[in-house]
Amino acid sequence: MDSYLIGLGNNDTKTRQEASQDFVKFWESQAKKLDWFESWNTPLEWNPPFAKWFVGGKINASYNALDVQKPDKIAIFWEGENEERQIVTYAQLLDSVQRLANGLKSLGVKKGDRITIYLPMVPELIVSILACARIGAIHTVIFSGFSAQSIKDRIVDSQSKLVITADGGYRRGKIVKLKDVVDTAISDLDFVSNVIVFQRTNHPITMTSKDIFWNVLLEKNSNICPPEKLESTHPLYILYTSGTTGKPKGVLHDTGGYLTHVSATFRWAFDIKDSDVYFCTADIGWVTGHSYVAYGPLLCGATQVMYEGAPDYPNSARMWDLIQRYKITIFYTTPTALRMFMKFGDEIPNSFDLSSLRLLGSVGEPINPEVWKWYYNIIGKTKCPIIDTWWQTETGAMMISPLPGLETIPLKPGSGAHAIPGVDLAILDESGDTVPAETKGYLVIRKPWPGMLTTLWGDDAKYKSVYWSKYKDTYYTGDYAICDKDGYFWLLGRADDVLKIAGHRIGTAELESSLVSHNLISEAAVCGIPDQIKGEVIIAFLVAKEGVSISDELRGQIMDIVRKDIGAIATPQSLYFVSKLPKTRSGKIMRRLLKAIASNEKIGDVSTLEDGAAVSEIQSAFDELQKQIRSYSFSS
Numbered sequence: 001m002d003s004y005l006i007g008l009g010n011n012d013t014k015t016r017q018e019a020s021q022d023f024v025k026f027w028e029s030q031a032k033k034l035d036w037f038e039s040w041n042t043p044l045e046w047n048p049p050f051a052k053w054f055v056g057g058k059i060n061a062s063y064n065a066l067d068v069q070k071p072d073k074i075a076i077f078w079e080g081e082n083e084e085r086q087i088v089t090y091a092q093l094l095d096s097v098q099r100l101a102n103g104l105k106s107l108g109v110k111k112g113d114r115i116t117i118y119l120p121m122v123p124e125l126i127v128s129i130l131a132c133a134r135i136g137a138i139h140t141v142i143f144s145g146f147s148a149q150s151i152k153d154r155i156v157d158s159q160s161k162l163v164i165t166a167d168g169g170y171r172r173g174k175i176v177k178l179k180d181v182v183d184t185a186i187s188d189l190d191f192v193s194n195v196i197v198f199q200r201t202n203h204p205i206t207m208t209s210k211d212i213f214w215n216v217l218l219e220k221n222s223n224i225c226p227p228e229k230l231e232s233t234h235p236l237y238i239l240y241t242s243g244t245t246g247k248p249k250g251v252l253h254d255t256g257g258y259l260t261h262v263s264a265t266f267r268w269a270f271d272i273k274d275s276d277v278y279f280c281t282a283d284i285g286w287v288t289g290h291s292y293v294a295y296g297p298l299l300c301g302a303t304q305v306m307y308e309g310a311p312d313y314p315n316s317a318r319m320w321d322l323i324q325r326y327k328i329t330i331f332y333t334t335p336t337a338l339r340m341f342m343k344f345g346d347e348i349p350n351s352f353d354l355s356s357l358r359l360l361g362s363v364g365e366p367i368n369p370e371v372w373k374w375y376y377n378i379i380g381k382t383k384c385p386i387i388d389t390w391w392q393t394e395t396g397a398m399m400i401s402p403l404p405g406l407e408t409i410p411l412k413p414g415s416g417a418h419a420i421p422g423v424d425l426a427i428l429d430e431s432g433d434t435v436p437a438e439t440k441g442y443l444v445i446r447k448p449w450p451g452m453l454t455t456l457w458g459d460d461a462k463y464k465s466v467y468w469s470k471y472k473d474t475y476y477t478g479d480y481a482i483c484d485k486d487g488y489f490w491l492l493g494r495a496d497d498v499l500k501i502a503g504h505r506i507g508t509a510e511l512e513s514s515l516v517s518h519n520l521i522s523e524a525a526v527c528g529i530p531d532q533i534k535g536e537v538i539i540a541f542l543v544a545k546e547g548v549s550i551s552d553e554l555r556g557q558i559m560d561i562v563r564k565d566i567g568a569i570a571t572p573q574s575l576y577f578v579s580k581l582p583k584t585r586s587g588k589i590m591r592r593l594l595k596a597i598a599s600n601e602k603i604g605d606v607s608t609l610e611d612g613a614a615v616s617e618i619q620s621a622f623d624e625l626q627k628q629i630r631s632y633s634f635s636s
């Protein structure tokens, strides 16, 4: 068997030992590494499923990220898509954060108010996040690829009174007109009192009486704004993520627990040193960007590269060029990006000097062993450990990962190894029993952990039902996993209807409701099928209304609706028109059957997977659907 470099020589056994003795005490010891204005009196209040960490403690995220760091150290090497460059020190970040924080206050923003942030990947995005944190406003960042309707839904749900955006951003050489999208999103939202506009592209935009330019606001406000001493349990942010039902859910994170978990995992996983240059390719619109671009590196005083655009723009050498130029030592990316780079061949990365690298990471979806090996051999030149980090928007930070900053263990391509210290994971069967080694089951978390979501914004009932109703007092992740004989976890993908497209979460229900909003479509069902680059792509099955003829025009209209409702990332790769959807007797769409049809699998592979449906029923639905597909399907 191939052998893989196992770590960086660290061998700290004490940390795991302490964690296994008393997980609450252990997390307290990690929390103490942060700067608190006042210590807590209760480390954990656990009223299942509601947890409060470090109750009574007072802390501020921006203070920990900036004020306590070395002022002259470089925080960000920023690289625009158009190769503009900027270097930002910790002192400069702090200056801008305090000005913006005062600016927000001058516009009437108070502790607990929600602020929506819709910005490209520019340093001002980090400044905005930390300015909110400084005054106790709750930020909700929206990925800049989302549509006006998606933004509107999120602003309405969070009742944000202010939006921070830019005139535009660059994506593959084109200007994405963000301000126009915001204008549409808030056109009838009177409760949004102001929009702060950062000028990135400088193309002409219309300013309304609500709008204020970023530069004007920062210039007229002082650069002294003492950090608000916030309760540890004070909400830090809402991040909307897709689930299996209806509209996206607002995952709510607190301050003290979240910062503890993020900073500890950043140290353990990345073995961060003062001299490191770290680069995480995630967009801050997703949770990886929140925890490991905005918060993690700054809490640990690290220097990072922040890149604005598409990873393969203007060509597929972009990432390798960045690594060579900035002498990046730690590179954290996604399997989708790696599969794409791998497709372009070894010659391109081989023509760059990647010798500065000492640690590689992967996140967001399972990494195929072939891709892992390519990453290890071609990018890491067999000298860098790879950390395959499993976690979720809801967990706040890493839960499973090799931790080279802590210990030295053999790596297995495609496995994230073990749970991090202080986290109790198990794999259960349908009835709640732990499955034996090598057996597939549902991954669950049995004890509260500091980075955990505290609830879903404004919906405790849904929080309980989505995550805590399958098993008693146990968090249900929605992922399948197995644990091998050596105790290594292998993640096997989602057990529910959440799709993972290029590592991004898309909810089936949200997409289906967008599809049926076309007046000629009566029913829709979507599923993901395997794709060599993106991991999964979306396939939609549609039932058109009686007498409707299927045309390219109709298909175009449907794609436009999805783009408008959600964004381009949610557009299906293929549309199949059928006369009826296969359903169980209880009315549930047989999604796995659709998936099997679309991926040309045999019925035998799916027959046991449909809850509550008889094999004969599935067989006849399958035969019926195949007949229809043959008679009048078409793909885009």
Ligand code: WTA
Pocket (backbone or CB within 6 Å): 241, 286, 287, 288, 362, 363, 364, 365, 366, 367, 388, 389, 390, 391, 392, 393, 394, 416, 477, 478, 479, 491, 492, 493, 494, 500, 503, 504, 505
């Ligand atoms: C999947 C992203 C396998 C998983 C940080 C999880 C992974 C969902 C991995 C959360 C990994 C994330 N290996 N699968 N290393 N990391 N996932 O909320 O299905 O965007 O439940 O968080 O991504 O996606 P989210």
